[in-house]
Amino acid sequence: MPMGLLRPATALALTAILALTAILALGCSDDSKKSAVTCEGDLTTRTLPELIDTTFPIGPIVLHTTGTTTTIMWESEDPCTGEIVYGAKGAPLSRTAAAAINGRIYKAALDGLKPGVEYDYRARACDLETATLTFATAPAPTAPVRFAVIGDTQSHPEISSTAFASMKGHAPAFIMHAGDEVEDGTIRDQWRDEIFTPLRQLGHYVPYWSTMGNHENNAQFYYDYSDNPYTGIFGEPARGAFYSFTFGTVFFLVVDTNNFLLGLATYEESDVTDWIRKQLASEAAQNATWRLAIGHHWAFSESWGHCDGIARFSAIDEWLMPLLEEHDFHAYFAGHTHAYERGSAHGVTHIISGGGGGDLDHWCRDIQEVEVTQYRHHYVLADATCDSLTLRAFDPTDSGEPFDTVVITRD
């Protein structure tokens, strides 16, 4: 499998042809799905401050957030003690959360919060203190939300920075990364330069969740810089590359597909697959308005491997996708291919969003299940309302109109 290789430059001629022939699908619909929780209200977004705080080399970045808790991560030049001071928006910062310290990395867990509410905070360490920044807790499971998906930000922070700036203009409530945040996860500086510096403009204000790509190399830094909810698999410390969360109307299952592909677990029978099945059937998933899954590797791709590589990952194509269908999931997101590809299989929408910054791939082959392929740097914005899940793909260098839209509907 040709993982970890630099990608060739975009084949401009092919891109031009495909840009003309790609389908800009509007108003497609998927099978209707069921939900036990009443969804109500309209989609609302926050006004996100422009301020980018550079007090610390990394962060503060808002990580795993629920209706009553959040974790904020940052990194200092030197190891010190650290804390977050916080309070309701506009009120005095009267509460303090001491940070757990791992070398120069700080993670502070804030609790006792109220759902769907904004809070002000400041991060402190080494006699330094950030400006006042603001996050919001997760709204109730009945509330529509807007979120963003981006993947493969590796190698070109100047491009991913533009993508995050464009994304910020839409004020998503949270960000989901499809993996390959950095080119080599074992190199510490890349975490600062290739993901957290471009992300900071948005990560100060909205939660960021990540997926394990192959370029993270299962490095300890992935775990040190994230705070994914503990899943109880792969032992201690919490190797949180498999996790799930609920945020408003959305249930997200996050899968470390490297473990399927690299043989750390077989996908037929293992603790991991037992855990996945339980997540898919869980009350949180089945009660959600929208059931979504994400893993770095796709089921199929028209553009992978310099055209002599694999076109399908059987663990995803033949095992996970049918399982998602069985549990009424609506969409599976992936990265890995540095392009945008949209299709469907087993009644589940299949989106590759791997155009966050890495060198773009080019077209190799026709895959029957793929309807749209575009070779652009991009991100996907998702509006998860009561009636529909609208996915729009944006090229940050465009004028602001999405280059692809698909609407998944419910009863």
Ligand SMILES: [Fe+2]
């Ligand atoms: Fe990648």
Ligand SMILES: [Fe+2]
């Ligand atoms: Fe990858």
